[in-house]
Amino acid sequence: MKTTEFTIELVRKVDESYPVVIGRDLAEAAVEMASRGDLAERRVAIITDSNVVDLYGTRLETAFAAAGRDAQTFVFPAGETSKTRAMKECLEDELIAAGYGRDSLVVALGGGVVTDLAGFVAATYARGLPYISLSTTLVGAADASVGGKTAVDVPAATNLIGAFHQPRAVLIDLDRWQTLTDDQIRDGLGETVKQACIADTEFFAALEEAFVARRLAVAEFVRDDALAELAARRNCQIKRDFVMSDVHEGNRRMGLNLGHTIGRALEAALGYTMTHGACIAIGLNLQARWSVEFGYMGAGEQERLERLLLAAGLPTEIPAGIEVEDIMAAMGHDKKAKGGEIRFVFQKGIGDLMVFDDGRFARPIGREEIRAFLGRQKGFAES
Template identity: 50%
Template sequence: MSKSFEVVLKKVVDNSYNIEIGENLFGSLIRDLQQGLLPDVSKFAIITDSIVEPLYGRPLLELLRRSGFQADLFSFPAGESSKTRETKALLEDQLLSQAYGRDCCIIAVGGGAVTDLAGFLGGTFGRGVPVLNYATTLLAAADASVGGKTGVNTPVATNLIGVFHQPRKVYIDLAAWHTLPAREFRSGLAETIKHACLADETFFRYLEENIGRIISEHGEPILDADVCGHIALTNCRIKYEVVEQDEHESNLRQILNLGHTAGRALEAVSGYQLLHGEAVAVGLVIQARLGVKYGYMTAEQADRVVSLLTKAGLPTEIPDYISNRALMDKMYTDKKVRGGRIRFVFQDGIGEMKRFADGSYSVPVEEAEVMELLEEMRGN
């Protein structure tokens, strides 16, 4: 005769945290630690990449040590291609070799690849240690450093392996945006435009009217302080309002994948020649044009999306070196695929997302219809 015992583990978890937006926030980070933000932490591991290391990683390391904290710096080669299980394992081995344990904190300093990888490491090391995100790029400020989604890429798919692990605090350093290459800054604007497309038509109009105050018609950053501050704050608000309602992406949070079904596939198939935001920009165009076919938005609204992306210096066409077949095949590795069918999330006009009859925000699309659109986009 079998016996059973029910394990009851119901609990209420408060994963709330603060996001601080400003310039040169190292002093604020140090003050937070001195005032007991992480009272049970005795060692700090700064995780950064090879580009950010001399600019922000080493200066923070020196400041932490001068302030009496025990800290070390761990760096990996910059770029999305380093965001792998192998890199994570190397970092874990380095932490273990320096006697890091469950009383440590991970400080992720950098852009989206750094916060994704370091957040995943923090979520699994010691079965979970606290993480602070110090975002130095617009992309990280707009998306990767907020919301608790972490992960790595594999040859098969991007971001399919990871955990939800909320940071204890996020610092968004607007001064760091001045150190970004123009192409990296433009890449970050794609996630900002995505947020406007999915949640805030007023913000979309603001970007249409003010894009020239942060980037020139030749694609060079201008970075008007007021516009940058408004963008950073609005990005955080929009993402927070979604994550608050659906922390673990059971339904609503899927809308943050707007443009990512095709975008992530493009990024991977390009061998990461396309930056994340560049790929997402093309993905936004694909969903908008497909949305017009399905009646979810007008051709004029889709044209506005394409026009804003173009003004931001972002690509809106599929590169010639990527075939439609290769792009289609890679879309089948998207996290939203169910029962072997590709699913998209769609704008409902501008500033809203389409919710379907079953309550879901994603819907299956027919491969033939997507392939037909891809042919049309190439002018075939």
């Protein structure tokens, strides 16, 4: 029999633009966002975690009720261990039992775990529901809420199962930062310093002014209107600039991974006992030192970076008990290591990135060279 072939022509052109709102006490603003365009008639499912529900859940549900919207809250246990396929299924079953259909709107209320998990629920429920993120952590502002990546973890790797699903709006509620612990704030500051390093000298200088010159404590930093707004805005805008030019992580989006090749390997080698942001701080500092060795940035600029990280209470050296080989092994497993090559993004001074000969934002480095570099770092040099 003759084989038949024909084409289903479907060229997709979609406008996935969305607003980012930064301010204080944004419950009513979230309700207003949820009443725009086709969202207005939808039944609302607020998805949040067991910590955030106590801090803010009622406030948001009440704001929806006051606007005459049908909104119900779905809560899962707080923490990264909830970011699983099983928890996604559990939430889906609860939505089904409550009768949520295609005419629903998901509102993710919480940090990165909530926006990743609720966003992924929204991506597949009834073949895709719109969702709004109301971010409550600095990590959320720095990284997790803009970009459209949603996912859950599996034992083999974090964020391995997921979807690109852009939110319809992102709200960064600065009031919510008041209840974050110092370590949670520092977790977000690691990524914040990275964003400044890759794209914004002035933002970096403002962080230096706050932490190095004025010696602000991290809790004071998030309470300061101007600084909190600046951090939320520049974080989201820098992420937007990288994402807009490269939605699916072909090349430029790689720039967001500055400090992450070493940082993420260290995080895995430590069995995820240190926050992501703290590991990124170490990765940033080490990769900046390497940048100096390669002549991509001056020694004085690396010293400024190290001083800023330390002033913000972030670590800058690989902790005791970790061996070079632990990091090497973890680096090989990184899902972003392409074809066995290990690629590194390097900053060019402060506020800019190196672009290599072929227009790439990351350059491959051989394992022996990496091993030798790590071996020269404090803590390893004498062993």
